[in-house]
Amino acid sequence: MSIKIDFETDVLIVGGGPSGATLARLLSKKNKNNILLEKNFNFDKPCGGGIKSQVFREFDIPKDLEKKEIKVFNLKSIKNDISVNLNNSSISIVLRQEFDKKLRDLAQESGSKxxxxxxxxCFFENDDVISKIKMKNEIIHIRSNYLIGADGVQSTVRKKVFGNNTNALLTNYALIDNKDIDYCDFYFGDDYSPNEYAWIFPHGNKVSVGAVLKNDDAKTVFGKFKDKYYENEKVKGYFIPCWNDxxxxxxxxxxxxxxxxxxVLPFTYEGIYFAIKSAEILSKAIINNEPKMYQELWNKTYLKKFRFFKFMQKVFLRNDFFVNLMLKFFGKEKLQRRALSYWNGSSQPISNKKILFKIFTLFFRK
Ligand SMILES: Cc1cc2nc3c(=O)[nH]c(=O)nc-3n(C[C@H](O)[C@H](O)[C@H](O)COP(=O)(O)OP(=O)(O)OC[C@H]3O[C@@H](n4cnc5c(N)ncnc54)[C@H](O)[C@@H]3O)c2cc1C
Structure with missing residues (x-):
């Protein structure tokens, strides 16, 4: 039986979040024909919305999407409470519904459908992919040269083509109405989020409270954490990728x-910025028609950094003792500056063992 093809394109991108919309825009800018699919134009991704402010400059994204600029954030444990000055780098808070829509509009303005x-x-025919799509109440088929799974942590494309799911953890999350704060707090330790962290971020005229969690006990932990600061808000669970190479x-x-x-960067769980940056790398591989280039370039740019943050998370979020040690380290200006330089990319981490040695020697040096 032959299938009626409704659209043909070089690249079919599934998912109009930060990764898919950025990829579509960058491909269109290079005149690479593409279609961007988003299942819900009004989708508001549950998210803290914290992103490195440099993204606006790097990707020419309108700065009015920034709802708050955070220059100082607080790191807290039961024993320590320290402020970290971000100096030249800062964190912007965006509202995802508005942010994602703008990224899709920018893609469309650049020529994406x-x-x-x-x-x-989907299924495969010679050198093409045929995708089955539901649009309104109709089933349509799109033929493309490449298919892109930019459809989030529970990716259908990944399930259908790779036969597995993204490794993920549950995040408990609540939005608190009618609160306006100007700070970001990160909470570490067994009372807040064992081996991970909990947060309180501004969210327009609301506040987002969340915690990355590993097991059912952690749900109780989150309940206590949230109730300590805010009452009666509805808590929901959402998955977040846990990078495992x-x-x-x-x-x-x-x-x-x-x-x-x-x-998603281990330890900090930043996904928006890395979704956008990974899309940039992928766009280069597609433009050059060199599929292997994607993994090679991604590894060259980020593998060391992701491994480093994974290692630091393992060491410092192991238990309350190490959490408190980490916050003591952060209390030292020199160590704070070094950690920030790895985070904002202004310097590259050296080997994990060497870095631990450096941290300890810097800490104990007068
Ligand atoms: C509670 C929570 C808080 C977070 N806070 C932060 C934070 O503060 N900072 C940060 O950097 N990261 C945060 N993250 C992670 C961040 O949200 C993600 O890493 C980021 O959204 C990834 O972007 P993406 O484009 O890859 O996927 P997504 O943003 O998930 O976009 C995928 C898109 O695909 C669409 N889609 C899905 N299936 C289909 C389909 N079958 N057909 C068509 N379209 C489809 C969806 O509607 C969606 O729009 C948080 C995550 C969670 C769960």
Whole structure:
């Protein structure tokens, strides 16, 4: 039985979040024909919305999407409470519904075709991918040269093509109405979020409270944490990728990017910035028609950094003793500056063992 093809394109991108919308925009800027699918144009991704402010400059994104600029954040444990001055770098708070929509609009303005439709499944024919899509109540088919899974942590593209899911953890999250704060707090330790962290961020005229959690006990922990600061808000659980270097980049003319590929920085759980940056790397591989280039370039740019943050998380978020040690380290200006330089990319981490040695020697030196 021959299938009626409704649209043909070089690249079909599934998911209009930061990774998919950025990829579409960058491909269009290079005149690479693409279709961007988003299943819900009004989707408001549950998210703290914290992103490195440099993203606006790097990707020419309108600065009015920044709802708050955070220049100082607080790190807290049961024993310590320290402020970290971000100096030249800062964190911006964005509202995801508005932010993602703008990124999709920018893609469309650059030439991408934008469809509100849901990817269902795909199959392969010679050098092409045929995708089955639900648009309104109709089933349509799109033929493309490449298929992109930018459809988030529970990626359907990944399930259908790679046959597995993104490694993920549950995040408990609540929005508190009618609160306006100007700071970001990060809470560490067993009372707040064992081996991970909890946060309180501004969110427009609301506040977002959340914690990355490992098991059911942690749910109780989050309840106590939230109730300590805010009452009666509805808590919901959402998945967030837990990066494990599973090398899910490319298979059968299909690429994964952003949460679908697990590209969330360990320890900090920053996913928006790395979704956008990974999309930039992928756009280069597609423009050059060199699928292997994606993984090679990503590894060259980020593998060391991701491994470093994973290692630091293992060492310092192990238990309350190490958490308090970490915050003591952060109390030292020199160590604080060094840690920030690894985070904002102004310097590259050296080997994990060497870095631990350096931290300890700097700490004990007068
Ligand atoms: C509670 C919580 C708080 C977070 N806080 C932060 C934070 O403060 N800072 C930060 O950097 N990161 C944060 N993250 C992580 C961040 O949200 C993600 O890493 C980021 O959104 C990844 O972008 P993406 O484009 O890859 O995927 P997504 O943003 O998930 O976008 C995927 C898109 O695909 C669409 N889609 C899904 N399936 C289909 C389909 N079948 N067909 C068509 N479209 C589809 C979805 O509607 C969605 O718009 C948080 C995550 C959670 C859960």
């Amino acid at each position: 934008l469809l509100e439709a849901r990817f269902l499944e 599973d090398k899910a980049f490319y298979k059968n003319r299909t690429f994964l990017v952003g949460d679908a590929a697990g590209h």
